Amino acid sequence: MLRLDALTKTYKTGDQALKAVTLAVPSGQVLALIGPSGAGKSTLIRCINRLVEPSSGAVMLGDVDLTKLGAGALRRERRRMGMIFQEYALVERLTVMENVLSGRLGYVGFWRSLTRRFPQSDVDEAFRLLDRVGLLHMADKRADELSGGQRQRVGICRALIQNPALLLVDEPTASLDPKTSRQIMRLICELCAERGLAAIINIHDVALAQMFVARVIGLRLGEVVFDGPPDGLTPDRLTEIYGEEDWEATIDALDEEDEIEAAE
Numbered sequence: 001m002l003r004l005d006a007l008t009k010t011y012k013t014g015d016q017a018l019k020a021v022t023l024a025v026p027s028g029q030v031l032a033l034i035g036p037s038g039a040g041k042s043t044l045i046r047c048i049n050r051l052v053e054p055s056s057g058a059v060m061l062g063d064v065d066l067t068k069l070g071a072g073a074l075r076r077e078r079r080r081m082g083m084i085f086q087e088y089a090l091v092e093r094l095t096v097m098e099n100v101l102s103g104r105l106g107y108v109g110f111w112r113s114l115t116r117r118f119p120q121s122d123v124d125e126a127f128r129l130l131d132r133v134g135l136l137h138m139a140d141k142r143a144d145e146l147s148g149g150q151r152q153r154v155g156i157c158r159a160l161i162q163n164p165a166l167l168l169v170d171e172p173t174a175s176l177d178p179k180t181s182r183q184i185m186r187l188i189c190e191l192c193a194e195r196g197l198a199a200i201i202n203i204h205d206v207a208l209a210q211m212f213v214a215r216v217i218g219l220r221l222g223e224v225v226f227d228g229p230p231d232g233l234t235p236d237r238l239t240e241i242y243g244e245e246d247w248e249a250t251i252d253a254l255d256e257e258d259e260i261e262a263a264e
């Protein structure tokens with residue numbers, strides 16, 4: 001459903017963040033994007049929906065090359081891609097419900113969005129989603145009254161109410177404690193499975209990625225250096241992606257995480 005062909009991004013500063021990345025993501029597949037700081041993970045996610053303009057290459061969403069679209073057509077195609085951010089990107093003074101409904105702004109007309117009058121079907125769907133993520137009782141709370149984990153659940157609902165085919169997820173757990181991080185990753189992966197949604201999750205925590213996804217892409221200096229199942233991430237492969245480090249500790253941590261998982 002998504003195919004990147006020789007996707008390249010060179011910033012004005014001369015930094016080559018992506019070097020001809022070629023990648024296919026089938027419908028419904030959830031993959032984790034790992035790699036050291038500066039590897040190009042955020043750039044890759046943002047080039048897909050053109051929050052960052054690719055320098056060359058193609059981004060095929062189905063049959064449409066997103067890199068070729070003008071502003072109007074791009075806006076329409078972006079509805080098919082929900083984005084979940086590290087810092088949640090909620091409007092603090094709005095309620096949980098209003099934040100979720102803001103995910104529909106790409107669909108409702110300009111005047112309607114200005115007065116925030118959403119169709120009843122959107123409101124019903126927002127309630128359903130909030131119920132699914134365990135936040136129904138918080139619908140009228142202001143976003144700034146929520147914990148980090150609750151905010152991210154609102155961010156997830158806002159992305160899903162767009163009814164996307166693909167989720168682009170940028171460091172969803174970076175600001176969360178380990179237990180909440182696991183809960184959020186589990187929730188994202190469960191929702192993708194329930195809805196047949198594909199997702200690319202940029203995540204710096206290798207153990208967390210390994211726990212929840214079937215495919216991991218390792219980026220290093222803008223190139224894909226690993227593409228395979230999580231159990232293929234041996235210490236040697238991790239060294240290839242991240243450089244020298246004692247990976248046994250991370251792999252042991254994964255075993256411990258499994259035990260915590262079982263206990264939770």
Ligand SMILES: Nc1ncnc2c1ncn2[C@@H]1O[C@H](COP(=O)(O)OP(=O)(O)OP(=O)(O)O)[C@@H](O)[C@H]1O
Nearest residue numbers: 011012013015017036037038039040041042043044
């Ligand atoms: N706006 C920008 N202007 C210039 N260079 C940039 C810009 N954004 C990123 N870069 C450079 O592009 C490269 C890739 O950065 P990117 O943020 O995509 O990496 P990352 O893997 O997401 O890193 P992190 O895990 O630290 O967020 C880095 O060398 C970075 O310095």
